[in-house]
Amino acid sequence: MEEVKLMKGNEAMAEAAIRAGVDAYFGYPITPQSEVIEYLMHEEPFKRTGMVVLQAESELAAINMVYGAAACGKKAMTSSSSPGISLKLEGISYMAGAELPCLIANVMRGGPGLGTIQPGQSDYFQAVKGGGHGDYNLIVLAPSTVQEMADFVDLGFDLAFKYRNPVMILSDGAIGQMMEKVILPEQKERLSNEEIIKHYGNWATTGKPESRESNIITSLDLKPELQEIHNQHLQNKFKTAEKNEVRYEQIQCEDADYILVAYGTSARISQKVVQLGREKGLKIGLLRPITLWPFPKKIISELADHAKGFLSVEMSAGQMVEDVLLAVEGKVPVAHFGRMGGMIASPSEVLDAVEKEINKI
Amino acid sequence: MTEEIIIAGFGGQGVLSLGKILAYSGIMQDQEVSWMPSYGPEMRGGTANVTVILSDDRINSPVLNEFDTAIILNQQSMDKFESMVKPGGLLIYDPNGISHHPERKDIKIATIEGAKEASELNNKKTFNMVIMGAFLKIHPIVLMENVHKGLEKSLPQRHHHMIPLNEKAIKVGMKKVKVIHDYKKLVAEE
Known part of the structure; x- marks a missing residue:
């Protein structure tokens, strides 16, 4: 039977993360999205599915933990609100460069600077025009209901792994804080290393067998000729996404x-x-x-x-x-x-x- | 049917949980619901308010500037929300602590002495349920059996022994609510 619950957007997203078989959440609290980590710590998914939930010492640490987990082919996510997302941008640019899939949620508040804790939508440019340095794009999903806060977690990871690129859920304090009826998805199993390779290809650092060369995860290539080829590859990916992933x-x-x-x-x-x-x-x-x-x-x-x-x-x-x-x-x-x-x-x-x-x- | 409600008072009066119980009661009768709170420092000791919408259809805006019903539990909220009740709407308030009483003539106005009734029930925490009873007497938008289920859903298991007391408080509210002004009667007299 369908499970209908009354939940805040932040809580629905957290529960959906557990159910999507997410391997790890790394975060740092900030209003108006602190319920995400609060809910996860309360639900103890490390006991339910083995999902890691960790409060990092800072937003920077959290996004770099996501980088590490994603490099191993794991489904890793983080969430924050506007000022915290600004801190994560270096890591986000690195992940786009290194072609690492991950999910980042921004429950926006008013800015600039520390701004206010009330809802805002003034991080649109930051989300869709880059934010971090370099020629990259995030696939940006904008939920307008609590149900979509839940649904976009699984969708976000599908897109992130399909394109090997970070995906952002761009929400706001109102959607994060309000409660609505939500139908929760079925529990998905977390994937083993073998399943990761089977589903997403053999690019991650899942342990090197003798049968293949080392998989190297990096955004660095000092030879401009090669860096340009890498950039062209990224741009082709973005063109494909522009063709296939528009939703409205x-x-x-x-x-x-x-x-x-x-x-x-x-x-x-x-x-x-x-x-x-x-x-x-x-x-x-x-x-x-x-x-x-x-x-x-x-x-x-x-x-x-x-x-x-x-x-x-x-x-x-x-x-x-x-x-x-x-x-x-x-x-x-x-x-x-x-x-x-x-x-x-x-x-x-x-x-x-x-x-x-x-x-x- | 769509009912758009603002519940506003002090932090600690149970404003948000009253809204949550109403929302859960709506879910129990297969309605769409939304519960949009004020959040952050304004909740802590200051004013707290929540917009609750119950509807048979998809709910559009969770943020509103006019309401079918305003449930008002302090003076600041009266000052802010009296003018936001739709013509023909309902304003319910606890006169305890209110110095400027509502003056609108084009709405229905009711009073409930929530604080007094709750202390007579020997449990001040039943205040919000007395208020809910008063509201449901005038606008019976949810059935009592669904309120019961809503209480079960929204209260943690360890508080379930309090459900009978809460239901008693709702009944007290239903009995003690007084309609002090009715625009319809006024229209009839004219």
């Missing part, structure tokens, strides 16, 4: 002549805005990117052939709006509405912004 949801876009674009908590608020707007006779719809990278450019471009305008709704000064602009290619006006610093927009103020923008067209 359309809500009442079919007949809409004005489209909101929003993810995470802002997408939830925007659903309400669509409902309120429709009650007032406004033909509005919502395009919700589920992958922020790769970004759903094609569908936005198609919608721009019919819609009269777009509004990007974010808890930021306007970050995703740049990708909406690029996707719309100047066909129709694109505007931004955002609150910052931990403030969450109310449905009615977003609706006011929508009406104002529609009147301008």
